[in-house]
Amino acid sequence: MPDRTLMILGAAGQLGAALADAARETWAVRPFTRADLDIADATAVRAAIAATRPDAVVNAAAYNHVEACESDPAPAFAINCTAVAALGLACRDIGCHLVHFSTDYVFDGLSDRPYREDDPAHPINLYGLSKLAGEWALQLTGARACILRTCGLYGHHRSPSAKKNFVDQIIDQARAAAPLRVRADLTCTPTSAADLARATLQILDRGLTGTFHATNAGHCTWHEFATEILRLIGLPRDIEPLHPERATGKARRPKLSALDTSKLLRDTVALPPWKQALSAYLRVHQRMTNNRERPLCPP
Numbered sequence: 001m002p003d004r005t006l007m008i009l010g011a012a013g014q015l016g017a018a019l020a021d022a023a024r025e026t027w028a029v030r031p032f033t034r035a036d037l038d039i040a041d042a043t044a045v046r047a048a049i050a051a052t053r054p055d056a057v058v059n060a061a062a063y064n065h066v067e068a069c070e071s072d073p074a075p076a077f078a079i080n081c082t083a084v085a086a087l088g089l090a091c092r093d094i095g096c097h098l099v100h101f102s103t104d105y106v107f108d109g110l111s112d113r114p115y116r117e118d119d120p121a122h123p124i125n126l127y128g129l130s131k132l133a134g135e136w137a138l139q140l141t142g143a144r145a146c147i148l149r150t151c152g153l154y155g156h157h158r159s160p161s162a163k164k165n166f167v168d169q170i171i172d173q174a175r176a177a178a179p180l181r182v183r184a185d186l187t188c189t190p191t192s193a194a195d196l197a198r199a200t201l202q203i204l205d206r207g208l209t210g211t212f213h214a215t216n217a218g219h220c221t222w223h224e225f226a227t228e229i230l231r232l233i234g235l236p237r238d239i240e241p242l243h244p245e246r247a248t249g250k251a252r253r254p255k256l257s258a259l260d261t262s263k264l265l266r267d268t269v270a271l272p273p274w275k276q277a278l279s280a281y282l283r284v285h286q287r288m289t290n291n292r293e294r295p296l297c298p299p
């Protein structure tokens with residue numbers, strides 16, 4: 001039985017669940033879903049940390065509803081900022097390591113190269129602003145914390161309130177022969193939750209603190225991402241580039257969301273290239289789909 005205790009908050013989300021899967025061999029994992037612990041309740045968070053006495057806490061809980069933030073940002077600031085500050089204080093007081101996740105959306109996307117950690121942040125939507133406020137609040141607590149900014153996450157687990165990730169949406173639409181229109185003017189780095197979970201465990205082992213960019217390697221447009229998904233599942237289809245003016249939604253999106261990961265590489269934490277990660281995800285996805293479709297008794 002591992003003798004180190006890892007507390008995972010937001011454990012039903014795609015990253016939280018991937019972390020719990022990846023950590024079980026080397027940590028005594030204590031997963032907390034929102035039903036177990038609402039991170040916006042600072043008293044409950046402090047009590048749970050006192051009772052669990054973790055060696056490390058990973059906060060994978062977040063308010064991610066980018067569009068909803070534009071009309072009502074209060075929940076985003078409560079969960080992505082105020083709760084993170086309270087969590088930082090509670091971790092500081094017991095001296096445990098805290099890993100927290102942030103986003104490419106802290107940048108405005110106007111750069112002509114992938115963003116480095118020390119590039120000035122300038123969010124262009126309220127979700128990005130709430131996440132940046134959370135980073136700053138956490139830094140001010142003095143906790144032994146590591147902030148990992150990531151981008152374009154997809155994972156096998158989905159919490160009940162979350163919509164399907166981009167990969168699964170594209171597969172569904174292709175299988176339903178629905179028209180496919182995807183932005184070709186926005187660049188991102190698709191990132192596998194399983195790979196990010198493994199990198200997070202390395203970061204915990206090395207006790208890293210500070211801000212790091214943590215994505216799979218390389219970058220592409222969302223249109224190229226969708227095209228690669230369909231190529232890998234053997235369902236090549238024409239995907240119409242979605243003109244920015246025809247995109248729905250109030251939240252502005254950064255044109256370039258790619259993050260430069262060289263700082264993490266210098267600490268010898270490397271995530272695989274995004275196409276390799278996507279291929280690994282789709283192999284597991286295929287197995288899971290086949291198992292679901294297999295009849296329970298022979299026909």
Ligand SMILES: NC(=O)c1ccc[n+]([C@@H]2O[C@H](COP(=O)([O-])OP(=O)(O)OC[C@H]3O[C@@H](n4cnc5c(N)ncnc54)[C@H](OP(=O)(O)O)[C@@H]3O)[C@@H](O)[C@H]2O)c1
Nearest residue numbers: 010012013014015034038039061062101103150152153159
């Ligand atoms: N998804 C992306 O493309 C992306 C991109 C960049 C950065 N990130 C960051 O990566 C991290 C992980 O994202 P993800 O994609 O794994 O998100 P996710 O699948 O939406 O999971 C977030 C989890 O947080 C939980 N949660 C929400 N409010 C909570 C609260 N008050 N107390 C406790 N738990 C709460 C949710 O529970 P319920 O389901 O019950 O609401 C959900 O299980 C987040 O910090 C996110 O900002 C994500």
